[in-house]
Amino acid sequence: MKEIYDKEHDVIRKFLSMGRRNIEMLEEIALEYKPFLMGKRFMTDAQLSERLGISRRTLQDFRDRGIIPFYRLDGKILYEEKDIEEYLSSIYIPKY
Numbered sequence: 001m002k003e004i005y006d007k008e009h010d011v012i013r014k015f016l017s018m019g020r021r022n023i024e025m026l027e028e029i030a031l032e033y034k035p036f037l038m039g040k041r042f043m044t045d046a047q048l049s050e051r052l053g054i055s056r057r058t059l060q061d062f063r064d065r066g067i068i069p070f071y072r073l074d075g076k077i078l079y080e081e082k083d084i085e086e087y088l089s090s091i092y093i094p095k096y
C-alpha cells in the first residue's frame with residue numbers, strides 16, 4: 001500500500017518551500033529585468049521612476065513636455081538607459 005502525503009509531510013513541506021523560493025527569485029529577476037532591443041538597454045516606466053525616485057505621473061509629465069526621450073512600442077513606454085544618462089548629465093550641477 002502506498003503512503004499518502006499531506007501538506008504536513010516533510011517531503012511536501014520541502015517541495016513547497018523550494019517553490020516559494022523560486023517564485024521569489026523570479027519576482028526579483030522580473031523587477032530588475034531591462035529589455036534589450038537592437039543591442040541597447042531599456043527601462044520601463046516602473047524601473048525608471050524607482051531609479052530616479054519620482055512618480056510615474058511625473059515621468060508622464062516629462063514625456064508630455066518633451067523633457068526626456070522615450071520610445072512607444074506597441075503601447076509600452078521604454079526609456080533607453082543611454083538617453084536618460086545623457087539627460088541627467090546635461091542637468092547636473094556640481095558641488096561648489
